[in-house]
Amino acid sequence: MGRGALLLLLLALLAPGAAVLLRPALRTLGSLHLPTNPTSRPALANNYSILYFEQKVDHFGFTLMKTFKQRYLISDKHWRKDGGSILFYTGNEGDIVWFCNNTGFMWDVAEELKAMLVFAEHRYYGESLPFGASSFKDSRHLNFLTSEQALADFAELIKHLKRTIPGAENQPVIALGGSYGGMLAAWFRMKYPHVVVGALAASAPIWQFEDLVPCEAFMKIVTTDFRKSSPGCPESIRRSWGAINRLSTTKGGLQWLTETLRLCDPLTSSDIRRLKDWISETWVNLAMVDYPYASDFLQPLPAWPIQVVCQYLKDPNVSDSLLLQNIFQALNVYYNYSGQAKCLNISETTTSNLGSLGWSYQACTEIVMPFCTNGIDDMFEPHLWNLKEFSDDCFKQWGVRPRPSWITTMYGGKNISSHSNIVFSNGELDPWSGGGVTKDITDTLVAITISEGAHHLDLRANNEYDPASVLLARTLELRYMKRWIRDFYDSLQMRH
Amino acid sequence: MGRGALLLLLLALLAPGAAVLLRPALRTLGSLHLPTNPTSRPALANNYSILYFEQKVDHFGFTLMKTFKQRYLISDKHWRKDGGSILFYTGNEGDIVWFCNNTGFMWDVAEELKAMLVFAEHRYYGESLPFGASSFKDSRHLNFLTSEQALADFAELIKHLKRTIPGAENQPVIALGGSYGGMLAAWFRMKYPHVVVGALAASAPIWQFEDLVPCEAFMKIVTTDFRKSSPGCPESIRRSWGAINRLSTTKGGLQWLTETLRLCDPLTSSDIRRLKDWISETWVNLAMVDYPYASDFLQPLPAWPIQVVCQYLKDPNVSDSLLLQNIFQALNVYYNYSGQAKCLNISETTTSNLGSLGWSYQACTEIVMPFCTNGIDDMFEPHLWNLKEFSDDCFKQWGVRPRPSWITTMYGGKNISSHSNIVFSNGELDPWSGGGVTKDITDTLVAITISEGAHHLDLRANNEYDPASVLLARTLELRYMKRWIRDFYDSLQMRH
Numbered sequence: 007m008g009r010g011a012l013l014l015l016l017l018a019l020l021a022p023g024a025a026v027l028l029r030p031a032l033r034t035l036g037s038l039h040l041p042t043n044p045t046s047r048p049a050l051a052n053n054y055s056i057l058y059f060e061q062k063v064d065h066f067g068f069t070l071m072k073t074f075k076q077r078y079l080i081s082d083k084h085w086r087k088d089g090g091s092i093l094f095y096t097g098n099e100g101d102i103v104w105f106c107n108n109t110g111f112m113w114d115v116a117e118e119l120k121a122m123l124v125f126a127e128h129r130y131y132g133e134s135l136p137f138g139a140s141s142f143k144d145s146r147h148l149n150f151l152t153s154e155q156a157l158a159d160f161a162e163l164i165k166h167l168k169r170t171i172p173g174a175e176n177q178p179v180i181a182l183g184g185s186y187g188g189m190l191a192a193w194f195r196m197k198y199p200h201v202v203v204g205a206l207a208a209s210a211p212i213w214q215f216e217d218l219v220p221c222e223a224f225m226k227i228v229t230t231d232f233r234k235s236s237p238g239c240p241e242s243i244r245r246s247w248g249a250i251n252r253l254s255t256t257k258g259g260l261q262w263l264t265e266t267l268r269l270c271d272p273l274t275s276s277d278i279r280r281l282k283d284w285i286s287e288t289w290v291n292l293a294m295v296d297y298p299y300a301s302d303f304l305q306p307l308p309a310w311p312i313q314v315v316c317q318y319l320k321d322p323n324v325s326d327s328l329l330l331q332n333i334f335q336a337l338n339v340y341y342n343y344s345g346q347a348k349c350l351n352i353s354e355t356t357t358s359n360l361g362s363l364g365w366s367y368q369a370c371t372e373i374v375m376p377f378c379t380n381g382i383d384d385m386f387e388p389h390l391w392n393l394k395e396f397s398d399d400c401f402k403q404w405g406v407r408p409r410p411s412w413i414t415t416m417y418g419g420k421n422i423s424s425h426s427n428i429v430f431s432n433g434e435l436d437p438w439s440g441g442g443v444t445k446d447i448t449d450t451l452v453a454i455t456i457s458e459g460a461h462h463l464d465l466r467a468n469n470e471y472d473p474a475s476v477l478l479a480r481t482l483e484l485r486y487m488k489r490w491i492r493d494f495y496d497s498l499q500m501r502h
Numbered sequence: 503m504g505r506g507a508l509l510l511l512l513l514a515l516l517a518p519g520a521a522v523l524l525r526p527a528l529r530t531l532g533s534l535h536l537p538t539n540p541t542s543r544p545a546l547a548n549n550y551s552i553l554y555f556e557q558k559v560d561h562f563g564f565t566l567m568k569t570f571k572q573r574y575l576i577s578d579k580h581w582r583k584d585g586g587s588i589l590f591y592t593g594n595e596g597d598i599v600w601f602c603n604n605t606g607f608m609w610d611v612a613e614e615l616k617a618m619l620v621f622a623e624h625r626y627y628g629e630s631l632p633f634g635a636s637s638f639k640d641s642r643h644l645n646f647l648t649s650e651q652a653l654a655d656f657a658e659l660i661k662h663l664k665r666t667i668p669g670a671e672n673q674p675v676i677a678l679g680g681s682y683g684g685m686l687a688a689w690f691r692m693k694y695p696h697v698v699v700g701a702l703a704a705s706a707p708i709w710q711f712e713d714l715v716p717c718e719a720f721m722k723i724v725t726t727d728f729r730k731s732s733p734g735c736p737e738s739i740r741r742s743w744g745a746i747n748r749l750s751t752t753k754g755g756l757q758w759l760t761e762t763l764r765l766c767d768p769l770t771s772s773d774i775r776r777l778k779d780w781i782s783e784t785w786v787n788l789a790m791v792d793y794p795y796a797s798d799f800l801q802p803l804p805a806w807p808i809q810v811v812c813q814y815l816k817d818p819n820v821s822d823s824l825l826l827q828n829i830f831q832a833l834n835v836y837y838n839y840s841g842q843a844k845c846l847n848i849s850e851t852t853t854s855n856l857g858s859l860g861w862s863y864q865a866c867t868e869i870v871m872p873f874c875t876n877g878i879d880d881m882f883e884p885h886l887w888n889l890k891e892f893s894d895d896c897f898k899q900w901g902v903r904p905r906p907s908w909i910t911t912m913y914g915g916k917n918i919s920s921h922s923n924i925v926f927s928n929g930e931l932d933p934w935s936g937g938g939v940t941k942d943i944t945d946t947l948v949a950i951t952i953s954e955g956a957h958h959l960d961l962r963a964n965n966e967y968d969p970a971s972v973l974l975a976r977t978l979e980l981r982y983m984k985r986w987i988r989d990f991y992d993s994l995q996m997r998h
Contacts, residue, residue, distance in 0.1 A: 067645040068867040068902040149565040200914030371564040406564040418696030
């Protein structure tokens with residue numbers, strides 16, 4: 007992989023309201039367990055039914071008649087046949103139970119919207135595997151892993167629900183999703199406006215493609231997040247790369263690094279790229295989950311974790327060895343807040359809740375997101391976006407080549423003003439906001455900015471430590487959803 | 503095929519501004535030649551360039567990397583870089599040169615709109631064959647013949663033109679099409695509103711699916727067209743089926759029928775279904791091309807051909823033999839107006855300009871249009887729509903089964919009010935208007951009805967015998983196109 011790793015790794019997106027994971031395409035991270043959400047209701051898991059719907063593997067061709075079972079979760083506790091609605095989570099790259107348990111916002115508004123909640127699993131993730139255990143075998147089996155097929159699954163599933171649940175037929179459906187799920191929610195409204203009356207696309211970087219936004223934007227925001235704690239913090243990180251480079255030129259230096267960073271496996275000089283990518287990824291993760299309250303997804307993390315991390319990195323003007331000792335302290339906040347870890351592993355696999363294989367394939371085909379750094383406006387080593395190298399890596403791994411402009415052809419890029427009823431929410435702390443819609447496009451394509459929000463904080467359950475900005479965002483989101491529902495019923499009445 | 507033939511045969515759509523063809527799925531019709539359009543400019547064929555664009559065979563998967571050459575025609579005679587526009591014909595099921603030469607409307611308005619004209623050939627038709635001579639070999643090769651792939655071709659082609667033709671990038675593109683091409687134009691605007699600012703969908707039966715319109719509507723309109731000439735005319739035709747049935751019970755009767763109808767091959771009792779389907783198809787064709795002036799597409803036809811045909815069918819109260827002699831006279835108007843035909847052939851192949859194989863596959867997969875007759879409100883033998891039988895026939899022929907509700911899932915059925923800038927035009931004489939949009943849906947989804955129009959008369963070149971209703975329709979269409987172009991430039995200016 008060489009230097010492509012950092013960029014590939016940045017392609018990964020976060021699970022809504024949950025993970026501190028970047029799912030790296032070709033390397034992995036952290037020792038993860040099924041996350042438990044301390045703020046969700048204790049018996050939440052009992053509140054939904056798990057169901058399966060028979061989907062065509064290929065919606066866009068007629069030769070392959072094979073079907074598979076798509077998993078979805080449904081909760082009708084607060085649903086009312088009279089004047090109710092359906093909130094439909096457009097599942098993204100992971101286990102849908104995990105998304106369901108970590109999208110507290112939907113549970114919080116269900117009663118007020120008299121809403122049925124549906125969480126649809128994305129094909130090739132969780133249990134929804136088109137070819138079972140062979141689903142990731144080769145590019146032939148992966149051929150049906152695209153956003154278009156996923157959207158068609160959602161459309162067919164909603165048709166099925168309306169056909170089979172008495173009272174559901176004449177109710178408005180709203181799509182909701184975060185991160186890649188937010189992109190899907192927005193795209194779903196764009197492509198199937200006859201199926202959903204509106205979409206809440208939380209932290210959805212729909213413009214992180216081609217040159218729609220500068221490829222530097224993402225890492226600049228990460229850097230800004232660290233700079234807010236103290237100006238010395240990003241400067242320490244920027245200097246750490248040179249320090250690592252200098253130390254890694256000798257055997258003694260490598261050994262010192264291994265011990266200082268408490269790494270599980272001894273470093274060799276060929277590991278240095280991976281080490282630096284792994285550290286970079288940690289800073290990125292922290293920026294994404296810089297939440298205002300303690301959370302325990304990957305590991306237990308304190309409230310505002312970047313502030314805690316930056317306590318160790320205030321002073322950049324220290325020796326290489328002291329700097330890297332400080333870096334270790336900072337990493338330790340993220341990887342060992344509980345104090346249980348014996349050592350840090352730079353190549354551990356990611357949580358089984360997120361489908362890293364599937365995502366790696368998607369990043370190598372449709373979801374081609376350019377990232378770059380220049381080392382000046384950001385705290386990382388300079389790195390250009392190299393499509394050729396990226397494409398060759400993809401071809402080596404999957405036997406496919408990315409089509410970087412396809413998403414723009416399909417979903418319109420910045421030219422989306424003819425659509426309607428989409429709320430794009432973004433947290434200003436979230437690096438993904440750099441590829442998101444952060445200004446109103448029209449009266450009905452609106453942007454909500456959450457100044458104190460990290461990655462789709464708004465989709466998370468209500469929490470006593472929520473800042474005012476996310477409370478306001480949720481209030482606005484609820485208001486838009488109510489408007490879409492009212493408009494639906496008004497036009498229904500006009501037709502009768 | 504049995505009794506499914508008539509219904510399958512009705513699935514075929516007409517080429518814009520041109521053909522008198524129903525492309526039957528499993529049987530064919532008429533002795534066709536490359537039509538010459540007497541009303542088009544003599545040197546029209548010299549006014550465009552023929553070009554080819556490399557398209558992915560599969561836009562929706564990444565395994566198959568194969569490409570093919572899509573043919574398109576382009577004329578920039580009237581195009582202006584300053585304030586110009588691009589009129590894009592969304593090619594349907596046939597040779598694009600033929601469509602180009604028979605869509606005079608685009609040529610007539612090019613100068614006023616400073617428009618570049620582009621005619622894009624639909625994959626699997628004309629020269630645009632994804633697998634060359636093997637394209638129709640089996641369902642595996644036909645797998646990429648769908649409306650979704652065709653729309654993606656159009657989007658990619660327009661992107662290519664904007665990228666490569668200096669001055670084209672910041673110009674509005676309008677989609678135009680007739681019949682299935684009109685459906686594609688409308689769907690293109692719905693699915694790719696970022697690519698085309700509006701669409702003129704002429705005689706596009708986008709609702710001829712599932713139960714969106716009564717399956718009887720189509721044949722009722724055919725019948726009404728004949729009734730307008732004289733009430734006895736449809737009654738004669740209705741009685742003719744019984745007469746044929748009675749005569750075909752004996753050998754002598756079959757021989758008499760063969761001679762009276764001047765058939766090329768002697769009838770056997772097993773041909774009777776085909777004979778009646780062929781005759782029915784003739785009446786349908788006449789309804790579609792009941793144009794106000796002489797045309798010579800299939801065969802030379804007089805102006806208002808149904809009036810001419812019905813002269814022979816005024817009196818239904820005659821003997822079986824006289825009735826069928828009259829039917830022959832009527833058929834002879836259609837098949838032998840020139841007086842050149844020595845005999846009539848009920849199983850001749852259709853024009854090579856229309857891809858009957860491709861269409862048969864499309865009718866067996868996505869474009870599943872239910873038709874039926876009851877023999878009371880229409881002049882045909884009663885026939886129910888039988889999906890099971892239809893599906894079995896498709897499986898026998900192509901190894902695929904239709905998905906009758908897919909088009910509605912994909913394109914929204916009657917629930918399309920959130921879209922904008924589509925003009926649906928329909929001729930009241932055209933049986934396809936029964937499946938078309940004939941009432942305004944919103945201010946920007948508008949219906950234009952042409953009271954004296956048959957199948958997309960409005961797309962044909964200006965003609966001195968054009969009735970006032972089609973002149974008005976074209977005026978309105980031009981006005982809408984100008985508005986879309988103006989809105990495009992207005993919003994472009996606002997952005998700068």
